Amino acid sequence: MKDTNAKYVVLGLLSHSPMTGYDIKKSVAQRMSYFWDISYGQIYPTLKELEENEQITKKVEVNEHGPNRKVYTITDKGLKELQIWLAKPAKKEVHKYEFLIKLIFGDQAYPELNLKHIQEFKARNQKILQTMKLFEESLKPILNQNEGHYYVLLTILLGKSISQTSIKWADNALKMLQDHNSKEGKT
Amino acid sequence: MKDTNAKYVVLGLLSHSPMTGYDIKKSVAQRMSYFWDISYGQIYPTLKELEENEQITKKVEVNEHGPNRKVYTITDKGLKELQIWLAKPAKKEVHKYEFLIKLIFGDQAYPELNLKHIQEFKARNQKILQTMKLFEESLKPILNQNEGHYYVLLTILLGKSISQTSIKWADNALKMLQDHNSKEGKT
DNA sequence: AAAGCCATGTAACCAGTTACATGATTCT
């Protein structure tokens, strides 16, 4: 079977507890939103394939209000596959900052436009920072309850740091641009 | 024609000076590597389409050593399209930190493995930081020669800040994990 | 009444990558 990151995200989450596809989507959104995303279009086919490969097993829970819940549990085989993947070096980070493409060609635009892009970037990061802080607070009291929580905390700390830094950069960039614009005497 | 980011990266670069497809690849690698990437598989078809749409024009320069250089120049129509795109709000940032997927499931791996992933992340960021610093230095003396340089500088400052923050996080995370591991008495 | 949550799944699409083909020149 294909060696996609989606596969290992699913396997990793199931290594903590059995879940449905719907739960997986929610978990990724809650705990990994800063650095990863996953769609149902990936989740359901991946679960199907993992089951066919005996890396997970399915248990159908009858649900009278809507479709039956299909709860998946990781197998020993699945756990081993996960551990093999964990031992491989990670690929380098991929970033897509669309607003930086707009900013780097800022000499072709009205100065206010550039300020606007930076302000919006700042706002996005403030929102992320807030979410991260709340998550961190919710995690602190239960840190020693579960070994896994410690690793979640580490990833949150990076998200927090980067969004804080991004906000600081934005404030500075706004000042720099305003100075620059007033010097040039532009509108 | 399709509304891809590749199109506007090409248009943006050509708004500064005429270039070949090969030059565009190099320019992106030099000036935008931190937050964007582009492949020949995108560049050449994009140039073809942009020319068909009269947003750029082609001039063939005879080259006796290998294929002829096709130098593209932006048209007024192309410039307008670029400016319209610049005025639209940017999509939110997309990040793919594969190593954080490995780290967040770190309770399923040997502790040394987690340390290794963090060290490698740190090393990647040190390399980026060095490149950014050199680029910044090369830009400073020519800042007022060209309005465009100012915007390039702003993007570099963000790349610098984020890689510096990432390195600091890595140092802290390494300490935290080592403490944590010695408490647990794990191998 | 409407929005949002729970819960499953597929088909079509799309952005972007990789591998390949070609080949001379220049640097180490």
Added chain:
DNA sequence: AGAATCATGTAACTGGTTACATGGCTTT
């Protein structure tokens, strides 16, 4: 001798998204 740079381009692939279909329950 071998690697890197210059320079063009295409076909196949792939990772991931979007839109759609279905429908009851709960909250505002």
